[in-house]
Amino acid sequence: MHLTDGAHLPVVVVGGGQAGLATSRHLMAQGLDHLVLEADRVGSEWRNRRWDSFCLVTPNWQCRLPAFPYDGPDPDGFMVRDEIVDYLEAFKRSYDVPLIEGVRATRLEHGFRIATTAGTITADQVVVATGPYQRPRIPRIAERLTVPQLHSSQYKNPDQLPPGEIVVIGTGQSGCQIAEDLHLAGRTVHLATGSAPRVARFYRGLDVVAWLERMGYYRKGIDEFDDVDSVRFRVNHYVTGRDGGRDIDLRKFALEGMRLYGRLIDADQQVLRFADDLAQNLDHADAVSEGIKDTIDAYISAEGIDAPSEPRYQPVWQPSQTPESLSLQGISAVIWSTGFRRDDSWIHVPVFDGRGYPTHRRGVTSVPGLYFIGLPWQHTWGSGRFGGVADDARYVVDRITEQRAGVHWIAGKHRTVA
Incomplete structure (x- = not known):
């Protein structure tokens, strides 16, 4: 036409x-x-x-x-x-x-x-x-950095990035999945976390999405919530459909060598600085996931559904201390997974x-x-x-x-x- x-x-x-x-x-x-x-x-x-x-x-x-x-x-x-x-x-x-x-x-x-x-x-x-x-949302703090930078919308694969360690800023869906992609490719990843929640992929025999569908969550209108603005602008839960679907467990990644940090709060040409909130961010993400499981358990019980039992998530790693800074020496790229406007x-x-x-x-x-x-x-x-x-x-x-x-x-x- x-x-x-x-x-x-x-x-x-x-x-x-x-x-x-x-x-x-x-x-x-x-x-x-x-x-x-x-x-x-x-x-x-x-x-x-x-x-x-x-x-x-x-x-x-x-x-x-x-x-x-x-x-x-x-x-x-x-x-x-x-x-x-x-x-x-x-x-x-x-x-x-x-x-x-x-x-x-x-x-x-x-x-x-x-x-x-x-x-x-x-x-x-x-x-x-x-x-x-x-429009990609990149904070003004990026102007202080001299290392190569790109937004998550520009990322394609690990091979496009120069050799060296990679910093990923943000733990929404894109940030966590890109960090996983790099991690699985054998790259050393430094991940600055935020307040994004996570959700389990499967629970008690079904994909969690299937449970929420049965429970009517996806039919619930925005005007049925008391905190409309909070709901409308909240960050999506991180999870993945890769290889048939699985959880994204940042604690497991940390055991395997991924470096985790709190929220990025400052930077100059040589150093990134982070808030002392890594443990809080991880605990919050886990609490949201476990809370969703609570609602599924209640639904199964109320409806008398014959569903298999499943042990609850146990954290596999705890930060012994929160790194407050990261030298940019040896960092080959920074990926801003900071969303869009x-x-x-x-x-x-x-x-x-x-x-x-x-x-x-x-x-x-x-x-x-x-x-x-x-x-x-x-x-x-x-x-x-x-x-x-x-x-x-x-x-x-x-x-x-x-x-x-x-x-x-x-x-x-x-x-x-x-």
Whole structure:
């Protein structure tokens, strides 16, 4: 497809990842003419910002784009990067998504005038499906370092890094998995920990994700929590789907030679300095994991489920003292696994709060006709993932259809427009 300068469409979807594709499928089901703009290619985030050994941390059976569930040979396995891209490409082909690749939206103005790298179009309604992982977040402290540095989105494999020891900053999902990747390749890894929690891969006969699915956790809406902001912006639990799935146990890595530190707090050209919170960070991660097991135990008991018993986790290593600093002599690279920030600077419509986060309820903003899709915890845990984005897309498209029929939804309430 090609973009026609000056064209007007009923709906334009900006972003061709899983959120944009799911939205397109529901728009097609409603018979709504629309266009999907993708700055790169379908699945570009998976293609370009994931390392070579990357795989999902949720089982394949949770991949359920609209009317297109995973149907491969390993539903309990974890698709690797290229298989994820293939899944998205197959979805695009199956439904002949009206997609234009290689065209970036550069400005969205009130009245829904959309400037792009291929011309300007207008729309009655716009869905922003650009995802949460847009601009790498690297702290300013990085400017003090003279060793080679890269963000986790630039990491591909151990061989791309020069010989020597590697520092990984951050213990979210990416940081822990990259540290593991380097560790398994025989590299000496120094890992600066943070407050990210962990979760067990399996417990009492099932993947923990399967237990949480049975318990209804993934259907729980954000408005059912007392601490909405805390839930919406919390760091993901670290675990891996590598080699069929397993825990990531930083204590075990320490026994095997990985060097663990507390939170990075200062640096200069020669030295990194850390907080005295390594033991606290490890204990917190373990406590969260064991707390999840508590809820599973309670569910099994309440439902009378015949599940095998399993001994609880016992820490295999304790820090005898917390290293307060690390000389950068002999360090060949620093990897910043410090997350991403949204980049909505191209959107010139007043829908953002004081932190720059889009204000919405289930993706419906206070500006009639403007929607978001694919935000973390937009409505449920799965909102930004393969497991729940289809439900969010259906909800948004239902609101689009209602507005075209004269019903406006604002902040979760609706009114009929004469």
